[in-house]
Amino acid sequence: AQSVTQLDSQVPVFEEAPVELRCNYSSSVSVYLFWYVQYPNQGLQLLLKYLSGSTLVKGINGFEAEFNKSQTSFHLRKPSVHISDTAEYFCAVSYTNAGKSTFGDGTTLTVKP
């Protein structure tokens, strides 16, 4: 069965420090990969997505992610975080053989001053 694993449920980090949120998925078949962010009391919104082409994808708010097919990973990174980046981050994978998307359980990023 297709699955998405976000390896860290909570990531505390100080402001202006770099951060990496990890995401692994279960299958090496053709996939499309997404990162969504959920701010408190708001709906999820798209940060970035990988469909094809360059494995390094840049998104909004200075975030980027790298698709690694051999390691079935799609880790999210930001070189310098701000207090406003405090939110829940969800990795989602669309498995072409299943015709549906699966979300990870989320990583809570807390940026401290």
Added chain:
Amino acid sequence: EAGVAQSPRYKIIEKRQSVAFWCNPISGHATLYWYQQILGQGPKLLIQFQNNGVVDDSQLPKDRFSAERLKGVDSTLKIQPAKLEDSAVYLCASSHRAALTDEQFFGPGTRLTVL
């Protein structure tokens, strides 16, 4: 453009009662999704509509949950009767098409508490 609208934002009911949630997707979006998000977990797809037809309802507990999308626009999700384990945030999302490459646009969700 206006986003995905959901109501109510919060609902508290007792077990065995009924409840209904409403969703108005982004205008022109053919695909509508209902997700259940239990605390500490990611969104789990309950049902997916393409226009007013059901594409996937494999994870919808059909003995108590029902959903409809009349005229291919608004949608209603109903739970009857509710159980304690139904306490969750119910998210509605829409996308332009049903393509796996499409971004999904999410509403703010309805937080349901079953006592």
